[in-house]
Amino acid sequence: MRLLPLLLLVICSPWPLLQSADAGRTLAEAGAARRPRVRAVSLGGWLVTEGWVKPSLFDGIPNNDLLDGTQLQFKSVARNRYLAAEQGGGGAIVADREQPSGWETFKLWRINETTFNFRVFGNQFVGVDISGRVVATATTPGPSETFQLVRRDGDKTRVRIRAPNGLFLQAKTMDSVTADHSEDTNWGDDDPSVFVTNSVAHLQGEYQLCNGYGIRKARQVLRDHWRTFITESDFSFIASSGLNAVRIPVGWWIASDPRPPRPFVGGSLRALDNAFRWAEKYNLDIIVDLHAAPGSQNPYEHSATRDGSQEWGTRDESIAQTVQVIDFLASRYAESPSLLAVSLLNSPLAPGATLRSLTKYYRLGYDAVRRHTRTAYVVMPARLAADDTELLGFAGRFSRAVLDVHYYNLFSAARSIASPPTRTSTS
């Protein structure tokens, strides 16, 4: 029983190939003074939630199939057509599409178990204008972009959508959707306020878990998970199994523990402190890995994205904020003999994470680590979906820097740096 999490981690978390950019030495060789070679396991799904690692974490969330980032398509039963945001957003919502695709897909922002904002392809939010027409024009959601999903008893896929004015959306014609249907319904195929939903994608990351439960319950669920999923006996087992290091993914909100911004909850810092204590006791090294950066550096759930959008690095503020997180981690653990490395950013995805913003950040992040320690390695992960070697020259200019590339050779026959095997693949 106790072995299960570790086993999962060994199998499912491909350890990135570590190649020191420092005079061509491998990280293993450089660390040889103390130990012959780094043989590490990544403790994925512990301090940064990844639903596939432990799906049961989500079991207690009401309407847990309607979490942040869930992508829904709505077919009007009366019109037998899908709702669409014309041009992907910026104008009207219509009900005339025979086949659903991007413009017919709506991403949820969850307010509570029944109340949501709907984000369209072009990132606008669905709302109701003053004439009662349903449009997708708002760039941030407010009260007129807040809807209630009412599910039919006994058939969760059949829904009605209650607008802020208390009335229901209906597709009276194919050309427009209006917020003016009364409460009455027979849920029949002739009712223009009834829609059948397809759920085409979902995310199960830290954002979904915390916002799904709400702060109080999320704190309880996560503290339980942090306390039990990886324990001191796992560190003892890891050490006795011939490994000599662990990689620990953390999220940016750990730097504002115990009271991080909503919806994240505090407590992972204490778990990381414990990990250092155990690592020191069992003579293991730790690679602290910033796995989720503010704004999200990739669209996968393990970057703690709300809805799959990737905004890290698009503004200097997110870079500055991320450097502060690195500074915090380096300063806190610099004195620990177990601090082997700080990894600056897991799996930044090209082209959203630009080479320019990434190298700017790596330079600043490197300096932040060096302010506190001259010996810890600084890991600079390569961009997913880009040339693995593009950072080789850059990283080579720093002392004790490590280029991190991910080979997913356990998951598919083909090497898949350019296209990770699934949207939810871990790194």
Ligand SMILES: *[C@@H]1O[C@H](CO)[C@@H](O)[C@H](O)[C@H]1NC(C)=O
């Ligand atoms: C959800 O939020 C809406 C809007 O703020 C509120 O009217 C409703 O009572 C809430 N429902 C629950 C179950 O908390």
